[in-house]
Amino acid sequence: MQDANNPRRQFLKVVSTAAAVAPVLALTVREARADAALPHQTEADPTAAALGYREDGSKVDAAKFPQHKPDQNCANCNLAQGKAGDVWLACSLFAGKAVNSKGWCAAWVKKA
Numbered sequence: 001m002q003d004a005n006n007p008r009r010q011f012l013k014v015v016s017t018a019a020a021v022a023p024v025l026a027l028t029v030r031e032a033r034a035d036a037a038l039p040h041q042t043e044a045d046p047t048a049a050a051l052g053y054r055e056d057g058s059k060v061d062a063a064k065f066p067q068h069k070p071d072q073n074c075a076n077c078n079l080a081q082g083k084a085g086d087v088w089l090a091c092s093l094f095a096g097k098a099v100n101s102k103g104w105c106a107a108w109v110k111k112a
């Protein structure tokens with residue numbers, strides 16, 4: 001009869017659990033780092049400038065972008081990806097760049 005406290009058996013249990021958890025943990029860590037590691041989108045970038053992107057949404061040019069409302073920002077835009085509370089977010093409009101959660105651009109769409 002096998003002893004449940006057998007060191008070899010315990011070792012195999014730990015190894016198999018670690019093997020199952022490692023890929024999930026690695027993915028989670030990679031995702032958590034993704035937005036923080038992305039370079040920040042600049043307001044001077046031609047596409048960003050054309051869309052009136054401002055890192056601080058309170059500085060949007062109201063004359064040029066009258067559709068902007070004070071409660072609209074990247075954090076509540078449907079094109080942003082990230083967790084609540086993240087300062088920098090990936091944006092599907094600006095691939096490979098992070099936008100400020102308090103930012104805004106003319107492509108803003110209410111988060112679904």
Ligand code: SF4
Nearest residue numbers: 074077080091105108
């Ligand atoms: Fe921000 Fe949305 Fe514009 Fe991206 S598309 S910069 S998340 S407002």
